[in-house]
Amino acid sequence: MAGADSPSAALRRRDLCARGIRLAGKMRSDVVDLLDAYVEQQGLDASASVAAVEGVPPAAVERWDEQTGTQRLLENLAAYRAFRGLLAQMLEEQREQLGEADAALGRALAAVLLQVSAFAYHLEELLRLESRGPPSDEGDGPPPQPQSVFEQKLRGLGVLRELAQWAVRSARDLRQLAKPGPGAGSAPSPAESP
């Protein structure tokens, strides 16, 4: 993969990874804040168990340490593309249900959506650097809209929770990727496992 990297490409990859890690950190922080605001505003129980969000690959994965850098990037990209669609849907639902009533939550949601889009673009850049290029963003179309408002609320909670976990995983994936040489795909120490 990156074994035959030129020094400039390696430098560029390290730079992109470092910026991506910072972006993921900021995103994680904002999503956690948004999650608190969302739970409070929607009157939900923060400890409520929510079914897995359809269309998003789970952040927790077995044999994470055996994944190659490209695999990591592809999984991340798939996840963030799914998040982009889901967050856009959440934003639309928010506008439909609340109108101008809670503009602050809408702004926070839009800000996170922007970060997710930026991060997806960042991942695409990294994939291009891997001489692979990002897969086309055709996808399966937008996920089915929940039937009831309650389902919308629960799915929103699930999306934000999963996104918060993905932000952590992405930071670790990028840290792994930033390691020089073929070691980029090597196993991390147990403490670093997501």
Add this chain to the structure above:
Amino acid sequence: MWKNSSLRCLLALAILCLRSSVHSQEIGSLGHPQNLKCVTHNLHKMICTWDVSPRRKHGQTDFCYAANDLPTPVCFKTKEKRVEIPVPHSSSTVTITTNSISGTALATKEFKIHKKDILFIPVAPRVLSLTPDFSTSTLNLKWSDNGSVFPDGLDAVWQIQILRKETVEKVTQVTYHSKLTHEDIILSWNWTSDIPLECASHYVKIRCYINVTQFVGLKEWSDWSPVEVILGKDTDPSESGVFPLDTVVAVGSDVTFCCIHEEGQNITNMSYGSKPYPMIQLSSRSHAIRVLNASASDSSGTNVVCRLNNGMMEGTVLFVGYAPDIPQNLSCETPNFQIIKCSWKPGRPSGLYGKRRTMYSLFERMSGKNVSCEVNEMNRQHVCGFPVLPDQKTYDFILGVSNPIGQAESSLLVDITQRVHPKTPEKLTVSENNSTSIHLHWFINGSFAEIRLLCQIEITSGHSEQKLHNVSMPGGKSSAYTAHLNALHPYTKYQFRVRCSAADHFWRWSDWSRVEEYTTSEAPPARGPDIWRERSSSGESLKIFWKPLPLSEANGRITSHEVSCYLLETPLEHKVVTEPTNSTEIKLGKNDCVISVVAKNQAGSSPPSRITSMELPSDNIITGQAMAMGNGINVSWDSYPNMTCGYVVKWCRSSGSEPCSVDWQKFPSNTTNAVIKSALFKPGVRYNFSVYGCKSTGYQLLKNITGYMKELPPKSAPNFTVEETSSDSILVRWEDIPIEECRGFLKGYLLSFAKGEKDALKPRLSESGNPELKVNNITNLTQKSMKILDLQGKTSYQLELQAYTAGGLSPPNSLYVVTKEDSVGLIIAILIPVAVVVLLGVVASIFCYRKREWIKETFYPEIPNPENSKALQFQRNICEGNKTLKTLEMNPCTPNSVEVVETQSAAPKIEDTEMMSPAADTTVPEDGSDSEMENHVVVSYCPPIIEEEISNPPTDEPGGSSQVVYIDIQSMYQPQIKSEEEPEIDVVTTAGYKPQMQLSVNAMNTESRSPVEEELDKTAGYRPQANTNAWNMDTPDSPGSVESNNENASFGSPCSINSRQFLLPPRDDEDSPKPINIGWSFTHFFQNKPND
């Protein structure tokens, strides 16, 4: 057998009668057609049925019926026992013939059918549809009234039954009334369930009753229609969830929620918001909770959550809000005749947002046009636009408001030509005509061709008040407007802004346009400058002054002044003085001329100002005082009729030693006083004014005036000295205060004096409050000295001198003077006492001489009485013998033991501690018969501290004689005199230090000190030699000392530290006669006198 046949006959007869009673006539004897019944469903046809008895096979039946309205009977054959024939008007005769299979008549029977025997039963209604509305839990039932078969106007009654759940429990039964119109009408009825329709299956059936009043027969309810069902979600195995789904209800509603779960699961709990509710089982898969009086929900609704035992949860959201308020203050206006803007206040917020928010629509009745309004729910004021329709001035608006809970409306009829609120004027520009006239242009977006506009122009300039100028003009279509403004001031910076409204029907002003600034161009100065002239002291030159023209008259920036000097139209001198100089000097010598000054700016020159250099002579110029006004100086002068062209008041702006900076002010001829104001005037500074009168020939000095803007107290007091002093008078003299220190017109001096020694800390006389203070007010300013009389000789006096003005008193100057001694008075003061003493001596000598026998007998008898000898009092001092009482020395003194044997029967006077001691009290019998042992006391004896007491015997014991009791002072602390009740005294005895005096036992008893405090005192290593509480503060010989209640005076008196001798006399017991006490006191008094 007969009997049987008779019985049969009777039976047959009875049957016959019975037959006839049912209005049918049987023809033939065999039991054939019978029980004819007729039922109608539509009042036109009836269905008649009958039985054939006995039942046997038969062929066709001939059926004939005849009625009054039928010309001939109608007959037909039928195989059934049921026919449909018309309902007769009144009655009908029916003949039924039963034939055998072969066709022979078996039996014929005739029935008479009356109308009242016909039964009317409507056909069972048929439900056309039963439609559920799950969002509102409402069932809609539709059916046909089948009215076409009935006459018009019949009343129909419908009974509808609702049943629920698998057990088909009856929930409700309602009655619905309608009127038949001889047409088939589809009737509709709604029913709202108290539980969501999804929660359980609901069943509906209906029947009817038609009240045909003209039908005389029996009427009955129809049969029930077939049951219609709306199945609950619990019947569908794949369904689960909480219902109703995302509904909206009004605040205060009661709402039932049900949770439908899959088979095999259980519900852990159900909650509304955060509160769990008790569950009601509807079916095996459906449970419900009932929420009463729901309160307004949050913007995101209230969650209803159903938690299942597998950890999952189902839920729904309930939105609780308010129906919309009636819109308030609906008002419509047009800003441009293109759109009508209607605004209103929404009232109470509905609490519903997003797609459940309150929707507004504006409907115009005349045109029938309707527009929906997009409003922001968060705004307090809502606005909606409606297009202006061509050729329509009057609009009848209905503002409709609705949300899922309810709706409201508000209406307004408005003529938009009377509701014009133009938009803000834009593009305001200025074009100038000349220095005093401009054109103002602006633009208003809108089509105002149908009305006139009234525009208001606000004109603001630096040196005049804000002005409003109204201008009316015909309106145009998105056009520019122009207004002409004149009477402006040249070279002035103006600020303009414009607003407009409808001229004919004022409604509202538009907002102000932005401010446009414009400065008008310059014009020649309006007048010449104000000028003055002063000849130099040498008289050789003339200095000309002028004042700068005010901006309103300069009409531009003054660049220079031209000064010319003319003598009979001949110019002597011409000067151009550029700004900012405002004076110039011309060498005239002794000549005079007319000075002309012209101010110039870019636009031209001012008219000239002229003044002659000549000053008219004047005599007897008086100098007056001006009145200080605080903010100016009031200058006044007499009226001079010959001063035709007014007066000039001239003064120096500067003060004191500064060079004079000339200022002046002109006044018309009728003025005789003026308040001269200047920012340069300072309080307390004297200014000199000159008043000139103006004649055609020149100016003449009329009066000089001095004055202050504000008088202040003099800065310093006048210096004064004492010129002369005698034993009863002082002559003081003072100097003038310098003018600059007066700070006002001097009104006088205050000379104060009082007795007093020189003391730096002493306050001023005026502030001391000394009652002997005398003040002399000297208002004669020419007086420079004053003699103070009636003083005391050889006495120190404090003198103070202050000057004062209208502004107040100066600080004082002080002096201390001692008057001389009055020798005559001193001599008199010595001589009179001496003379009195001598006179008293002579009188005493004469008295003694004349009473010498009595004196001898009394004081020096032949046999002396020791009691009367004071000298013997000191014999009691054993150690000292005859020595006079003096401070005792602490020489070693061997204590002697003196045994005193009490022989007197009267109780001896026991001193102090013993007396006070309860133990001692018990040793003294009240009857006075003391035992010898008790009175036989052996005491340690120390001569210097012996306390002796000569007690007069009580008056009730005349036989008693004086006793001498010796008490060792130390023995007063002996344990034997202590009572058991006073254990603290023991502590005293154990203390290392013993005081030289006895504390009063009584005092100790009565003192409020706690035993603990006493303990502390006693255990202390040191104890003071005196109990200050016990000391008698009165003088020994004062009556108070005798009469006071201090019982411990004897040992409470302070002792000498060196001698153990009491420095103050012990006090007698109160019972002791006073003379004795006085005698002792006198002796002691002389002893202690040196110590004083």
